[in-house]
Amino acid sequence: MAFDTAPASLRNACATNCLQCPTRQHCLVRDLDAAETLRWNGIVEHMANLPAGKVLFEPGASAAVAYSVRAGCIKTFTLDAQGNERVRGFYLAGDIVGLDALTEERYPIHAVAVVPTQVCVLARGDMRRLTQTSPVLMGRLVDRLSDSLRNALALGGDYTAEQRVAAFLLQMQVRLAPLPGRPLRLPMGRRDIANYLRLATETVCRALTRFEQRGLLAVQDREITIRDREALQAVAEPVALRELAA
Amino acid sequence: MAFDTAPASLRNACATNCLQCPTRQHCLVRDLDAAETLRWNGIVEHMANLPAGKVLFEPGASAAVAYSVRAGCIKTFTLDAQGNERVRGFYLAGDIVGLDALTEERYPIHAVAVVPTQVCVLARGDMRRLTQTSPVLMGRLVDRLSDSLRNALALGGDYTAEQRVAAFLLQMQVRLAPLPGRPLRLPMGRRDIANYLRLATETVCRALTRFEQRGLLAVQDREITIRDREALQAVAEPVALRELAA
DNA sequence: CGTAAATTTGATGGTTTTCAAGCCATGTGG
DNA sequence: CCACATGGCTTGAAAACCATCAAATTTACG
Structure with missing residues (x-):
């Protein structure tokens, strides 16, 4: 295919055009204007199709990327000392996985695809830089995080x-x-x-x-x-x- | 008394000398050298004796100060829509109350003295500034916060x-x-x-x-x-x- | 098509809540 | 100083709720 022989940068740009993405209404960039959307588009490295059961990351791995879910479902979980799984959350279309410890260098938990899943891979370093200069995007991220926190607390009751x-x-x-x-x-x-x-x-x-x-x-x-x-x-x-x- | 007629700044300095504080071994500044301790001392506005049941703050109040507990006990709690109390935490000697939402402008919860309690009142603005220039103190605060988080998660199990x-x-x-x-x-x-x-x-x-x-x-x-x-x-x-x- | 996995249903038991009552300390008023 | 009321603490009995064990049924998938 023509796309496969194109330079990586061009291929990525074609593969992940947020403005034309059919799942845009589910995504973090929903409602954002074209300029903001394009800035976000810049941190998308590429897309990936993951089969069910695919491991995205494990505790201790270097946290270089985060994942924006396009379709499917990712679950995160921890293992206690006895090896028992403890599901921490489900990530659906539009959710972002891998921000659990935003400033940490390493992932604190496991992340696995529950069903065949399509994700955009985001460079965390670029993301940090971007959010520091874009209050709108930063606001979106903070909203997501506080939603997660509220969920976790509600589950605690x-x-x-x-x-x-x-x-x-x-x-x-x-x-x-x-x-x-x-x-x-x-x-x-x-x-x-x-x-x-x-x-x-x-x-x-x-x-x-x-x-x-x-x-x-x-x-x-x-x-x-x-x-x-x-x-x-x-x-x-x-x-x-x-x-x-x- | 002589102290009562002294200028406020001097009175505070006398009343709250962290270096000579008898409860120092319980405090955040335990083990810190004299220089760091004095810097911390600078953000202590004054001490206060609170009777049992005394309200320190309520949700929505402007979060201008935090409290370092010298003796006694503070409890924090929320009220759900039915008015049911839900105890969130207990703060004992050496603990700091009022950091729950470190960057927020307003307290998110209630705080009440459980027994007669003695606290140091800390200016949050000064605290922020201080921690930004003192890695040691920042480290201490982060330790406290992650302890709280771990506690909250353990309770969730x-x-x-x-x-x-x-x-x-x-x-x-x-x-x-x-x-x-x-x-x-x-x-x-x-x-x-x-x-x-x-x-x-x-x-x-x-x-x-x-x-x-x-x-x-x-x-x-x-x-x-x-x-x-x-x-x-x-x-x-x-x-x-x-x-x-x- | 057949095996393994997931889901559902039933029966049972254990833990915790709820309701109720008694105890004990403290503090107040006579 | 005592009677008494109050609130916190303790104990008992019953019921509710959920986990566990076991087994039947369905679904998924090679």
């Missing part, structure tokens, strides 16, 4: 299994942004969901079953159709609250 | 009531640093402990009772004497692990 699962589904609906009325296709399995919510796999199953019996949603494997959004929100309500009220 | 209570007591023993063999006098009540550990008050009571029956410690109201430190550590062990293993 002691809520019932149903509250957790309901909150998780509602959040997924917002983040996956399916077309109105269309079902929700969860990228991750029950085990990962349960681990993330700190529940047993079976408990997540049962919560889903009860929701289905009550007519709140329909479940078919990883496809979930929310039928009564308000009722689900009523269940999740205590979790949704901002914990760091100000 | 799902541990049994006994594990939580054991870990709490061990941490208190280290932080209150009683004389060897002397009992531990907890400043806070059972309700605050339970709320902090996300347990019912009764569950904390029962854990303490069981520990006493097993001979791990002796309980007399808020005075706790640890009799078998190793056994207590064995109970708490899973909690002590670094969650953010790297």
Whole structure:
């Protein structure tokens, strides 16, 4: 192919044109004007297609790049001394993986593709420089980080299994942004969901079953159709609250 | 008194001489050389004695000062939409309250004295300036913050009531640093402990009772004497692990 | 098409919460 | 000085909730 024989810099520029990116509305650069978008475009090294199970990085590895998810899903996790996995977060289209310790030299956690996933690879050094000169982009990044923090704190609270699962589904609906009325296709399995919510796999199953019996949603494997959004929100309500009220 | 009629600047300097402070070994400036200690001394505005229940600050208030605890105990907490208190942390001698959002203009949480408490009032603006020119002090502050973060993450794990209570007591023993063999006098009540550990008050009571029956410690109201430190550590062990293993 | 993995369901048990009541210390007013 | 009220602490009994174990069913994929 012509693209494959072109110089690397040109190939990258062609492969990652943020202005024409079909997934732009999910991305960090959504709503940004052309100038800001192009500046961001400058730190995108290239795109990559990752198969399910592909390891992006592990603790201790030199943190040279971050990843902006175009499609698919990345999960991050830690391993405790006994080798037990502990899911820390899911990253969907538009999310950025690898900023956990923004100023650190090394990644503190594991990151793995949950399903076949497409990412833009970002140079962290360039990103730091860019954000220092662009208040708009810096603001976007800070927003993302504080969202993550709020999520982590909300997970810390002691809520019932149903509250957790309901909150998780509602959040997924917002983040996956399916077309109105269309079902929700969860990228991750029950085990990962349960681990993330700190529940047993079976408990997540049962919560889903009860929701289905009550007519709140329909479940078919990883496809979930929310039928009564308000009722689900009523269940999740205590979790949704901002914990760091100000 | 002569001190009361002296100029404010002089009075402060007399009242808060970090080099001669009897509680210096508990303070952030412990082990610092005279020069660094004096620089820190410069940001201490004055000392204050707070009665139990005294409010230091509330969410939304302009975050002009931080507090270094000399003696006593400060607790921080948030209120959810239902008005339920959620204890976020306890600050003992040597701890600094009011850095929760280091760069924010306003405090994000409540802070109240749990018992009669003595604090040094620190000017946050001066502190920022000082830490930017003193790597040693900056390092100390970062250490404190990452300790808090590690604590918050450890609390997020799902541990049994006994594990939580054991870990709490061990941490208190280290932080209150009683004389060897002397009992531990907890400043806070059972309700605050339970709320902090996300347990019912009764569950904390029962854990303490069981520990006493097993001979791990002796309980007399808020005075706790640890009799078998190793056994207590064995109970708490899973909690002590670094969650953010790297 | 068949095996392995994921999901679901059922049954059981353990831990913690909840509700309720009693105890003990402290402090107040008579 | 005592009676009494108050709030914190403790203990008991019951129920709720979730984890665990076990097994059936479905799905994914070579």
